[in-house]
Amino acid sequence: MSIVYKRPEVFTDEYMKYCGGCGHGIINKVIGELIEENNWQEKAVFVWPIGCSVYADKYFKVDSICALHGRAPAVATGVKRATPENLVISYQGDGDLVSEGMSEIMHSAIRGEKFTVVFVNNAIYGMTGGQMAPTTLMGQHTTTSPYGRAEEFTGHPVNMAEIIAGIPGCYYSERVTVNTPGNIRKMKAAIKKAFEYQMEGKGLTFVEVVSPCPTGWNMKPVKALEWLSESVISTYPLGVFKDLGKEEK
Amino acid sequence: MNRVTVNREMCKECEYCLHFCPKKTILKKSDTVNKKGYYAVEAVDMTDCIACGICATVCPEGAIMVEKDV
Ligand SMILES: Cc1ncc(C[n+]2csc(CCOP(=O)(O)OP(=O)(O)O)c2C)c(N)n1
Ligand code: SF4
Ligand code: SF4
Ligand code: SF4
Numbered sequence: 001m002s003i004v005y006k007r008p009e010v011f012t013d014e015y016m017k018y019c020g021g022c023g024h025g026i027i028n029k030v031i032g033e034l035i036e037e038n039n040w041q042e043k044a045v046f047v048w049p050i051g052c053s054v055y056a057d058k059y060f061k062v063d064s065i066c067a068l069h070g071r072a073p074a075v076a077t078g079v080k081r082a083t084p085e086n087l088v089i090s091y092q093g094d095g096d097l098v099s100e101g102m103s104e105i106m107h108s109a110i111r112g113e114k115f116t117v118v119f120v121n122n123a124i125y126g127m128t129g130g131q132m133a134p135t136t137l138m139g140q141h142t143t144t145s146p147y148g149r150a151e152e153f154t155g156h157p158v159n160m161a162e163i164i165a166g167i168p169g170c171y172y173s174e175r176v177t178v179n180t181p182g183n184i185r186k187m188k189a190a191i192k193k194a195f196e197y198q199m200e201g202k203g204l205t206f207v208e209v210v211s212p213c214p215t216g217w218n219m220k221p222v223k224a225l226e227w228l229s230e231s232v233i234s235t236y237p238l239g240v241f242k243d244l245g246k247e248e249k
Numbered sequence: 250m251n252r253v254t255v256n257r258e259m260c261k262e263c264e265y266c267l268h269f270c271p272k273k274t275i276l277k278k279s280d281t282v283n284k285k286g287y288y289a290v291e292a293v294d295m296t297d298c299i300a301c302g303i304c305a306t307v308c309p310e311g312a313i314m315v316e317k318d319v
Pocket of ligand 1: 126133
């Protein structure tokens with residue numbers, strides 16, 4: 001028998017607190033695979049701010065720091081500057097990165113900090129019970145937009161991968177998703193590229209993952225993936241928005 | 250024959266593996282719940298399994314191990 005797939009050894013036996021079908025599980029798993037396949041276990045340092053992934057420090061046999069809500073890029077800045085040889089990963093939700101932490105991510109990109117951001121955009125505040133985020137879609141129903149998100153009160157969804165790509169300090173920015181096995185593989189390739197650029201000492205690397213939150217969206221997981229494919233991707237188009245490595249070649 | 254092993258206690262019944270597996274005879278939900286109350290998926294008939302690994306790729310829990318008969 002040859003092993004086609006086995007859960008990476010970098011995971012602990014801790015039971016993951018994510019809801020069934022949550023995109024965080026898939027994204028965590030892929031990052032774990034990359035750390036294992038590339039022997040980054042001794043170099044990786046996660047920064048987990050507040051959001052449903054805040055307990056993930058218990059899931060990995062990898063160094064971790066928990067940060068205040070939105071402040072992961074500030075903590076990652078310190079870790080990366082003090083230990084530039086490490087692979088520093090700021091893993092943030094959309095409530096975290098786009099609401100409370102907008103200043104931290106923008107200034108990290110402006111300063112050209114050399115860590116990687118994995119930005120999990122599920123268009124909602126998951127942990128606190130499905131409130132509207134700046135990334136919530138037009139017309140999307142949440143507990144704080146029961147009639148659907150309306151432009152005149154709350155404006156438009158925010159396309160972070162494009163915004164970050166527009167800042168000179170950003171080296172690489174791509175948006176990916178987890179709605180099919182093929183797209184999960186593409187996500188893995190994107191995060192791998194970001195990590196490799198970081199290990200080469202390049203500027204900010206940013207991977208936005210459009211991710212399902214079945215609980216916050218009030219849908220069964222398979223239905224959530226369908227809604228993601230039909231509606232969420234049209235607001236958040238997939239693709240590479242900046243790749244200075246490619247331009248240099 | 251190829252082998253698919255599901256860690257019953259890790260499964261949260263999201264059904265992604267059932268949805269994306271190209272064959273419909275291999276994976277089924279069990280009749281009884283695991284310790285967390287989920288009707289965990291199990292591999293019931295391996296005849297058609299091509300060991301493509303898709304079920305493991307989509308499983309958010311990393312609950313599935315796939316082995317190919319070589
Ligand atoms: C300083 C501070 N403000 C607000 C909160 C409350 N809070 C906890 S999680 C959260 C939003 C999380 O949403 P997101 O970042 O999208 O992550 P998700 O849970 O969806 O993965 C908020 C507002 C907090 N814990 N700390
Ligand atoms: S609330 Fe949403 S983001 Fe949080 S664990 Fe559940 S499905 Fe995932
Ligand atoms: S390895 Fe492929 S064919 Fe076999 S159970 Fe998994 S998804 Fe189905
Ligand atoms: S994908 Fe994983 S968690 Fe979801 S039903 Fe299948 S085995 Fe269970």
